[in-house]
Amino acid sequence: MLFEQVNISIAGEDALIVYFADSVSGLAFEKIQWATDRIRENMADTLVDLIPSYTSILVVFDIFVTDHHSVRKQLRSLLQHSENYTPIQAKVIELPVYYGLEAGPDLQRIADKSALTIEEVIKVHQAQEYMVFAIGFAPGFAYLGEVDKSIAMPRLSTPRLSVPKGAVAIADRQTAIYPSVSPGGWNIIGLCPIDMFDSSAEPCMPVKVGDKVKFTAISRNEYLALGGKLAQYEEGE
């Protein structure tokens, strides 16, 4: 059975958390996507919301409709019938990025650390498709993984006070696009002109958990033509 290692734990008065694995893996993540859809379909009347992440799903329920014993039982029974499990065909979303020192002030440091040229760092970042593992931290902030080990970088020791909207960045083996201006400690390598969160659009995000993202380099002019803006970087103290 596929889901025998599933662990269900109490998270709060109206929440249980289901752990599918101890470490991040493509297989665990596919199971989480499958389970998230099953839970949504089958428990709509008792659910408040779900938060799928790398290795777990937080299940928030309405305690005036059900209780944690019943929810646990329902989850167990849903996950036991995993013979219908079929891996989901991920959608691939292509996102344009204006790479370069003007847009990516941390490119040089990554190049120095990895003993690659800036061009090679940019090439490695575009070389693969990234899984959307989780969305959180801020509306529209998608955690994408995993970047090649050669360009993995620890977070800045002092986060920037302000990271521009659209900044494409790396932290450890994760990469992401800042959906709006915010403070941040990730290493910035470029700028993406596509809105990652627009509350008035439908859908309001171009990606969802379980999709895949492929980055494609564009020129400065293409970036500006697509509505991108150039920003000043404000360093931390």
Add this chain to the structure above:
Amino acid sequence: MSTASTGLGFLVKQAGVHTLLQDLGRFGRYSLGLTNGGPLDKTAFYWANRLVDNTANSCALEISIGGLSLIAQMDMVIAITGAPMPVTINGVEQALWCSIQLYAGDEIRLGYSTAGLRSYLAVKGGFQTAKVFASRATVCREGLGGISGGPVKNNDVLPCLSSVTEHHVSLASQYRPTYSNEVTLRTIPGYQQKHFSAFSQRMFYSSEFCVSQHSDRMGYRLEGKAINADIDGIISEGICHGAVQIPSDGQPIVLLNDRQTIGGYPKIGSVISLDTGKLAQLSPGAKVHFEPISMEAAHNLIHLHAAKLKATQLAFIN
């Protein structure tokens, strides 16, 4: 998605320290990274709406610390509950926890809280601001809800409906919560408890913590003896309301309505919703204790509380 405003309501003469429009919150959007928002003290919020005969999810003002002054642009029925703040209408002192008739041109002023931190002002019919993702709740960090995604500002007009009542009601004083400077937070253990030694857990439940000045709607930071986990972080996962995060400095953070949806610090347990409301009424320096409670006992308390709220009758005052 948006609701037409009447164009009339309350004119904000003085916005106060931190005043937010809130309904019960935004739900079902965690997958976009959107948090709940909503009133920090749900009980006081409930009574404000109930006193003007509103539905539970009506939009009201959450007034932190005070300093708010509004001018009514039409006749309206309101009620103010929560942390006691001196309230006057055209200079005449008013009672809290009861319905009040305002007439066009009246000026209502709230002074500063004398105990507790947050009061709620409901208007009959609820504030008629635009809904974003099915809610009027303001979450400043996300720039969503309210008038323009942030706190109420001077010269804003808070749209609402005109109303008149001849039957004023109040909540009898024995049913009103009291606001103190020390609370015990009943906490459901279980959340990654295994990462805390028996010693750390005992220390957590027997120590006194102080509310830090870095406390807000996202979370309340506490200061006290360091509680140590055997790990620095976990793989990022969903966080629920009331979760008690322990970062590597050992100082607990109780996550509230505007918390981030996912995070990577270990959690020792989760404070029940009846007590997060009490926590959010505390100012920096106030004292906090934690007490373990089983999920079953927590459910009993929450159901009992809901039943009592429903069964409590309001008193007619004229």
